[in-house]
Amino acid sequence: MTTLSKERLPLPPGSLGLPIVGEMISYLRDPGRFIEQRQQRYGTIFKTHLFGQKTVVLIGAEASRFLFANEGKVLSMTNPLSFEVLLGAGSIGMKTGISHQNLRKQLAQAFQPRAIAGYVCTMAEITRSYLHKWESLGTLTWYPELKKYTLDVASKLLVGVDAGSDENLEKVYETWAQGLLSIPIRFPRSKFDRAVHAREQLLTKIDQVIHQRQQNPSSQQDVLGILLQARDEQGNHLSLEEVKDNVLGLLVAGHETLTSALTSLCLLLAQHPEVLQAARAEQEQLGFIEPLTQEHLKQMTYLDQVLKEVLRLTPPVVRSGDRKVLESCELSGYLIPKGWNVFYQIQETHQDSNVYIKPERFDPQRFAPERAEDKKFSYIPFGGGIRECLGKEFARLEMKLFAALLIREYEWKLLPGQNIERVLLPFSRPHDGLKVKFWRRC
Ligand code: HEM
Known part of the structure; x- marks a missing residue:
């Protein structure tokens, strides 16, 4: 289709809201409801105006396939000003084109299968020490823990x-x-101003760690070691700013998302004792072999289904970041105009009743081989395409290891009188943080 004929296509349905603020106020008030109402009214592709930009929201397999296929061609990552300032210009989330590709290649080394296998022992050790701590607490709010x-x-x-x-x-x-x-305006004590100060404090901490590492170079192949040695195609090192921005970015990406996923796991298992029982039966059948290895973890196929279903029903990242449209294009008969933003909605893509039977239900059996409801582009907790989550194997390992050790030895029960409604942004979590009674099984 030529550019001219594309420009004649209709814009997606929807509203651009008020001048300047667009629909931002209603979006921030309740992002889940905002998307749900518009999807009911307009369907799976609609226009709106968020973060100061005319934007098209994409839902469903066809839309995510469109975004993944066009990323880096006619679509390019773009970030609201608050993200740019708080993540930093050197972070992978800010990079596009060849500099994104190069940095991604470097960072990916820390997530190769061999590196991941090397993480099991330390992860298990830290997990056990927290399980002991929670046992001694007796009752706790799980999300902050x-x-x-x-x-x-x-x-x-x-x-x-x-x-x-x-x-x-x-x-x-x-x-x-x-x-x-x-709102990215700095006036004393504003949310944004405090966040910028917090970034400075975090970078100072990271600076100290880098300094120590430079004083005592080790052969440790962790992300920091890799970033300090990384060189681009011309043989140049990453600047100190780039190293710091990416360490910060990975620490955040690597713990906020997992906290959300593990909290959802604990909540859903408490609400579905039959699933917990089946997961426990699998552990008992396999025998509580110690020390846990990746080989043992691979045998836990029912647990895999449970974790997959947790990420489908309650994805920690409910929507992707924004992409800028570099050239007008067409999707499902609509014009996606140059200069606008697009993003894909993970939460609603996972609720497609054409793909998932009773999508609102927590049903790990949907991922059993005989049902295999995880069709490509419809199951996207880790995104996809050239920006697919770099840490997904790290995340899967931590989730599985945590889940196995938890269900083998511990019990927990939700405390009454708490609000467990999901808050969606910036990362999905229960409103009151999930209050539980926690004890060791007899
Ligand atoms: C990107 C989800 C854990 C590092 C992404 C994206 C999603 C995602 C949806 C793509 C966002 C977009 O396209 O705009 C998750 C979930 C996790 C998880 C659900 C846990 C359950 C992790 C961990 C790390 C990590 C543990 C690192 C230690 C990254 C990085 C990117 C990314 C670096 C950006 C990749 C790029 O731009 O090329 N993640 N993530 N994530 N994730 Fe994760």
């Missing part, structure tokens, strides 16, 4: 540092993350 746990794992395995449940570090992270969806 899981945040400490995943941050400890990420800090240790990605940068070789014992975060050691540093309460202050966790608070600084929280302030930083709160800034992601704030």
Whole structure:
């Protein structure tokens, strides 16, 4: 189709809302409802105006296939100003084209199968120490505890540092993350201003770690080691700023998402005792072999289905980042105009009743070989295409290892009188953080 004939196509249905603010206020008030209402009214491709940009929202397999196929060609990653400032210009999320490809190649080394296999022992050790801690607490709010746990794992395995449940570090992270969806204007004590300060504090910490590593170079092939040695095609090192931005980005990507996934796992298993029982029966049948290895984990096929279903029903990242449309294109008979933004909605793509039987139900059997409902482009918790999640094998390993150790030895029960409604942004989580009673099985 020529550019001229494309321009004659209709725009997707929808509303651009008010001048300047567009539909941002209703979006931020309740992003889940915002998307749901518009999908009901307009279908799976609709226009809106968010973060100061005319935007097309994409839902479903055809739309995600379109985005993955066109990424880096007529679509290119773009970020709201708050993300640019808080993640930093050197971070992989900000890079496009050849510099994205090069950096991705370097970072991918830390997630190769051999590197992943080397993480099992440390992950199991940290997991056990947290399970013991929760047992001694008796009752706990799990989401903040899981945040400490995943941050400890990420800090240790990605940068070789014992975060050691540093309460202050966790608070600084929280302030930083709160800034992601704030209005990026700096006035004293505004959310954004506090987040920028938090970023500076985090970078200072990372700086200290880098300095220590430079003083005592080790052969450690963690992300930090790889980034410090990385060179581009011309043989140039990454700048210190680039190294710091990516360490920060990976620590955040590597713990916020996993915290969300593990919290959902714990909640869904508490709500579905029959699934917990079946997962436990599989563990018992395999025998509680120690130490756990990747080979043992591979045999836990029912647990795989459970974890897959957790990521389908409650994806930690409910929507992708924005892509800028570099050239007008066509999707399902609509014009996707040059200069607009697009993003794909993971949450709603996972609710397609043409693909998933009773999609609103937690049903791990949908991923059993005889049903195999995970059709390509309809199951996208880790995104896809050239920006597919770099840490997905790391995430799968941590989820599985955590789940196996948890269900073998522990019980938990939801405490009454709490709000477990999901808050979706920036990462999906239960409103009150999941309060539970926790004890060791007899
Ligand atoms: C990208 C999800 C864990 C590192 C992504 C994307 C999604 C995602 C949906 C694509 C976003 C887009 O296209 O706009 C998840 C989920 C996780 C998880 C659900 C856990 C359950 C991790 C971990 C790490 C990580 C553990 C690293 C330690 C990254 C990076 C990218 C990414 C670096 C950007 C890749 C690029 O731009 O080329 N993730 N992620 N993620 N993820 Fe993850």
